Amino acid sequence: MAESLLLLAAVLSFVFGWNNSSFLIGNVRGSGALSLRGALAVTVIGLLAGVLFEGQKMLRSLDGDLAAAVSAQGMAVTFVVSIAITVAMTFADLPASFSATMVGAFLGVALALGSRIYLGQTYLVVAFWFVAPLLSGLAAFLIHRSIRHAESRLGLVAVDSMNRWGTVLGSLATAYALGANNIGLILGSALNGSQASDFSVLALGLTLAALAGTLLLGRGGVSGTIGDRLLVLTPQGVISVFVSSALLVWLGTQLRVPVSISQCILGGMLGAALSQNVAVINRRLMIESIGSWVVVPALALVASYLLMAA
Amino acid sequence: MKISFGGRERAIFQGVEGDLRIVASAVESFSNMIAALAAERQEDAAGYLQEVLDKEKEADDSHRALSTQIAEGAFFGGVREDMLNLLEKIDNIADSAKDAARLIETEGSLDSTAVSLLKTQAMKDFILHQRDAVSALQDLVAALEVSKSQALSKVHIVEELEEAADTDKSEVIRQLFSNTTGVNPITVIQMRDFMFEADDIADNAEDASDVVLILIAKGYG
Numbered sequence: 001m002a003e004s005l006l007l008l009a010a011v012l013s014f015v016f017g018w019n020n021s022s023f024l025i026g027n028v029r030g031s032g033a034l035s036l037r038g039a040l041a042v043t044v045i046g047l048l049a050g051v052l053f054e055g056q057k058m059l060r061s062l063d064g065d066l067a068a069a070v071s072a073q074g075m076a077v078t079f080v081v082s083i084a085i086t087v088a089m090t091f092a093d094l095p096a097s098f099s100a101t102m103v104g105a106f107l108g109v110a111l112a113l114g115s116r117i118y119l120g121q122t123y124l125v126v127a128f129w130f131v132a133p134l135l136s137g138l139a140a141f142l143i144h145r146s147i148r149h150a151e152s153r154l155g156l157v158a159v160d161s162m163n164r165w166g167t168v169l170g171s172l173a174t175a176y177a178l179g180a181n182n183i184g185l186i187l188g189s190a191l192n193g194s195q196a197s198d199f200s201v202l203a204l205g206l207t208l209a210a211l212a213g214t215l216l217l218g219r220g221g222v223s224g225t226i227g228d229r230l231l232v233l234t235p236q237g238v239i240s241v242f243v244s245s246a247l248l249v250w251l252g253t254q255l256r257v258p259v260s261i262s263q264c265i266l267g268g269m270l271g272a273a274l275s276q277n278v279a280v281i282n283r284r285l286m287i288e289s290i291g292s293w294v295v296v297p298a299l300a301l302v303a304s305y306l307l308m309a310a
Numbered sequence: 311m312k313i314s315f316g317g318r319e320r321a322i323f324q325g326v327e328g329d330l331r332i333v334a335s336a337v338e339s340f341s342n343m344i345a346a347l348a349a350e351r352q353e354d355a356a357g358y359l360q361e362v363l364d365k366e367k368e369a370d371d372s373h374r375a376l377s378t379q380i381a382e383g384a385f386f387g388g389v390r391e392d393m394l395n396l397l398e399k400i401d402n403i404a405d406s407a408k409d410a411a412r413l414i415e416t417e418g419s420l421d422s423t424a425v426s427l428l429k430t431q432a433m434k435d436f437i438l439h440q441r442d443a444v445s446a447l448q449d450l451v452a453a454l455e456v457s458k459s460q461a462l463s464k465v466h467i468v469e470e471l472e473e474a475a476d477t478d479k480s481e482v483i484r485q486l487f488s489n490t491t492g493v494n495p496i497t498v499i500q501m502r503d504f505m506f507e508a509d510d511i512a513d514n515a516e517d518a519s520d521v522v523l524i525l526i527a528k529g530y531g
Binding site: 033147156159161163164234 | 455
């Protein structure tokens with residue numbers, strides 16, 4: 001069963017890389033800051049560093065923190081439901097709240113099995129999902145203001161250089177935060193409470209699976225959803241959004257809370273938009289995205305509950 | 311303040327300044343050509359005309375090379391199209407200088423009405439304002455390498471000079487049409503077309519300054 005869980009974890013990592021390609025390489029590629037090879041290198045370094053340095057914090061974020069340990073079969077259902085919903089969302093060109101899906105699916109399994117739910121941590125997780133976009137928006141607003149203030153004293157070429165390296169560093173920070181929080185969450189769920197002597201090898205394997213998803217499937221569709229369709233931001237705005245989102249996901253990791261970066265990025269984009277007085281926002285897409293934060297985990301919970309009960 | 315990375319973009323930016331220097335030099339030659347025609351020094355005027363043509367071609371080559379470099383991979387995040395647009399507007403200045411110079415080019419001496427018009431104060435001011443508008447654009451583009459506030463402080467100077475040139479143009483055209491009795495109609499048409507074409511020098515400089523304003527707005531986020 002352990003091998004099956006690892007296989008499902010690899011598949012989920014692949015889907016995660018596909019769905020999150022806009023955050024992993026779309027930004028740095030779309031801006032022209034790096035070549036595809038450079039963007040992939042930044043992604044691998046960031047994801048791997050994140051999961052190796054801080055991924056351990058997320059190993060018990062589901063079984064152990066949210067509920068008492070569930071069976072390997074229950075964890076397999078969690079994976080299957082998460083994969084199915086994330087794939088469906090990706091086909092719909094929407095960035096899925098991947099971690100929210102996993103939490104919902106896991107809670108459904110735990111409820112079906114009658115496991116004890118740890119309400120304190122569960123409330124913290126749910127509250128963080130709603131607070132994180134607000135904090136990310138505030139952080140993006142402040143970061144954007146600071147960047148603009150600092151850059152106003154520089155020449156245009158120096159500003160351009162700062163934007164280029166800021167974009168690269170923002171992408172690195174994002175990959176690091178996602179590696180620690182999301183890949184760490186997948187790996188921890190696959191280990192299902194057991195200790196892995198080859199943690200680094202498993203981390204590398206899941207990172208490469210995510211990279212494969214980004215590289216093979218992540219060039220169109222959802223890769224442009226947030227950045228291109230929601231609103232238009234300047235390079236400084238994009239850097240602010242990515243740094244603030246990475247910061248919030250990293251904060252979630254410290255609290256062992258699975259966080260969806262798409263939620264943080266949506267909040268961050270609105271914060272940066274307020275900072276630069278952007279008036280044109282795709283409200284329909286925004287409502288769809290926010291709605292998915294509530295609907296998707298609820299759907300995952302019901303689906304996994306029904307699967308376990310069947 | 312200089313930052314050590316971004317070498318390719320800095321080289322392109324310096325290329326834009328170099329391109330603008332060539333264009334300003336073409337406008338300077340054009341200005342000298344008009345002064346030579348006013349002084350009825352035909353040979354000098356022909357020499358300056360050749361300078362205008364040569365410099366316009368040089369500006370064309372520079373424009374093409376820089377556009378290719380930008381298109382091939384300079385970063386200029388969010389403002390790449392505006393950089394290309396700026397280069398196009400700068401190139402248009404040289405084109406206007408060349409076209410205006412060709413309009414007033416003659417095999418022999420200029421008609422006396424045309425010479426008289428070239429000697430008027432309004433015409434001298436008009437040509438001076440064309441040249442100054444391009445110089446102001448040079449200062450504006452150079453200020454982009456210093457800071458946002460420096461560039462913003464210079465962005466309206468080009469526009470003011472273009473408006474001054476417009477006023478001069480109106481005065482010259484008024485003088486041209488004020489007494490047309492016995493004047494060769496071809497000369498009237500030639501001088502009117504020349505005025506409109508020469509005025510495009512400042513107009514294109516102003517268009518370029520508008521692009522710089524967009525660069526400031528977008529480049530500084």
